[in-house]
Amino acid sequence: MDDFRTIIEPFRIKSVEPIRLTTKKERAATLERAAFNLFALHSDEVMIDLLTDSGTGAMSAAQWAAMQRGDESYAGSPSFFRFEAAVRDLFPFKHIIPTHQGRAAEKILFSVIGGPDKVIPNNTHFDTTRANVEFTGARAVDLVIAEGKQPSLIHPFKGNMDIAALERLIAEVGPARIPAVFVTVTNNSGGGQPVSLENLRAVRAVCDRHGLPLFLDACRFAENAWFIREREPGQRHRDVRDIVRDMASLANGMTMSAKKDGLANIGGWLALDDEAWAERCRNLLILTEGFPTYGGLAGRDLEAIAQGLEEVVHHDYLRYRIRSTEYLGDALLAAGVPIVVPTGGHAVYIDARTLLPHIPPLQYPGQALAAALYLEGGIRSCEIGTVMFGLAPDGTEHPAAMDLVRLAIPRRTYTQSHMDYVIEVVRKVAKQASELRGLRIVEQPRQLRHFSAKFGRA
Numbered sequence: 001m002d003d004f005r006t007i008i009e010p011f012r013i014k015s016v017e018p019i020r021l022t023t024k025k026e027r028a029a030t031l032e033r034a035a036f037n038l039f040a041l042h043s044d045e046v047m048i049d050l051l052t053d054s055g056t057g058a059m060s061a062a063q064w065a066a067m068q069r070g071d072e073s074y075a076g077s078p079s080f081f082r083f084e085a086a087v088r089d090l091f092p093f094k095h096i097i098p099t100h101q102g103r104a105a106e107k108i109l110f111s112v113i114g115g116p117d118k119v120i121p122n123n124t125h126f127d128t129t130r131a132n133v134e135f136t137g138a139r140a141v142d143l144v145i146a147e148g149k150q151p152s153l154i155h156p157f158k159g160n161m162d163i164a165a166l167e168r169l170i171a172e173v174g175p176a177r178i179p180a181v182f183v184t185v186t187n188n189s190g191g192g193q194p195v196s197l198e199n200l201r202a203v204r205a206v207c208d209r210h211g212l213p214l215f216l217d218a219c220r221f222a223e224n225a226w227f228i229r230e231r232e233p234g235q236r237h238r239d240v241r242d243i244v245r246d247m248a249s250l251a252n253g254m255t256m257s258a259k260k261d262g263l264a265n266i267g268g269w270l271a272l273d274d275e276a277w278a279e280r281c282r283n284l285l286i287l288t289e290g291f292p293t294y295g296g297l298a299g300r301d302l303e304a305i306a307q308g309l310e311e312v313v314h315h316d317y318l319r320y321r322i323r324s325t326e327y328l329g330d331a332l333l334a335a336g337v338p339i340v341v342p343t344g345g346h347a348v349y350i351d352a353r354t355l356l357p358h359i360p361p362l363q364y365p366g367q368a369l370a371a372a373l374y375l376e377g378g379i380r381s382c383e384i385g386t387v388m389f390g391l392a393p394d395g396t397e398h399p400a401a402m403d404l405v406r407l408a409i410p411r412r413t414y415t416q417s418h419m420d421y422v423i424e425v426v427r428k429v430a431k432q433a434s435e436l437r438g439l440r441i442v443e444q445p446r447q448l449r450h451f452s453a454k455f456g457r458a
């Protein structure tokens with residue numbers, strides 16, 4: 001393999017799902033019916049579904065086999081203990097609490113540690129994380145480094161936390177109001193950009209000085225560790241597992257969506273060392289998710305995650321994963337499409353604000369571009385910008401830091417020819433960029449509006 005440039009998919013396909021090929025005329029009607037919100041599409045109306053990499057990946061034969069031995073006992077299932085051992089092998093926290101997905105872990109943790117007056121710093125809160133923090137009355141503060149907010153600026157670790165800004169925030173509000181500091185690896189809302197070990201160590205040092213716990217939002221921990229291996233001095237010879245363990249050793253706990261680097265279609269967990277918090281979290285878990293040895297999951301799901309954690313840290317898998325995302329990013333860059341650089345781990349983020357300078361942020365250039373990609377080629381993507389982040393808890397609306405369109409790549413699901421098709425479609429839409437028009441919101445909920453808002457032409 002070392003003699004060749006092409007990095008092949010390190011798997012072959014045993015089971016296929018058909019894609020229904022649609023016409024532009026059909027998609028125009030579908031888009032009107034969905035009120036320009038791609039979450040309202042039926043998935044069989046989509047040809048290439050890049051809405052999310054969450055829970056949409058293909059499982060391996062070994063995962064399907066492991067599911068067969070799933071033990072569905074209410075309490076004390078061996079499937080739970082296999083899951084717990086697999087998590088603990090990488091993240092040796094004292095308490096490992098399974099949840100049905102990442103946001104359930106967030107909801108439970110922030111119900112325990114959040115509340116009015118509390119402040120949670122993060123490099124960038126993901127939408128559900130922010131919503132769960134704010135739901136308790138706490139304030140979610142994003143402190144990613146300045147480079148992380150400039151799509152065209154190259155930096156190896158654009159997900160890093162701004163250490164000086166973290167110090168300033170602690171000085172301003174006082175450590176007593178900060179129950180925990182969070183770092184999201186990789187930084188999904190900032191372009192799937194990684195956080196370095198050096199930066200995590202610096203955050204840890206700040207936390208130590210002020211007696212604060214550090215939590216990881218670890219959804220894409222393996223992709224983050226691969227970037228550390230590739231880009232951080234002195235890491236290239238290391239096993240990714242050991243890099244993951246280093247990341248874990250700097251934290252006091254984590255929230256996790258196993259729908260990403262758990263390589264599973266559902267699942268998540270909350271892990272932490274603190275006894276008192278763990279007890280309160282388990283009590284809430286029983287109220288909302290289930291008994292602590294299944295936590296909202298079937299035994300077979302726990303088995304799929306345990307096997308997924310074994311596979312996600314394979315170097316051949318991670319090399320292919322990161323390179324195939326970069327393949328899409330490189331092709332769009334070569335075509336002059338502005339994207340967040342360097343390409344992130346799980347997705348390519350098109351900079352819609354730069355591509356559509358004639359559409360003001362409050363007419364949602366990201367949403368307009370996502371709708372155009374669907375209309376032109378049946379590709380479903382996701383706006384990560386003013387629709388997602390622009391509505392403040394007090395009901396006012398402001399432009400988000402960036403207006404991005406995320407092309408998220410499901411794990412082990414699409415081939416290179418699918419990506420070549422995506423490249424052609426994006427190129428065509430980018431050529432017609434000046435003809436695209438903005439949108440306005442005609443109906444929306446107060447929280448997480450991007451999932452259900454209805455749009456009309458501006």
Ligand SMILES: Cc1ncc(COP(=O)(O)O)c(C=O)c1O
Nearest residue numbers: 054101102103126128188219257
């Ligand atoms: C960084 C990050 N945190 C949390 C979540 C929430 O996880 P889930 O979708 O499993 O609830 C996501 C999901 O996309 C995410 O990307």
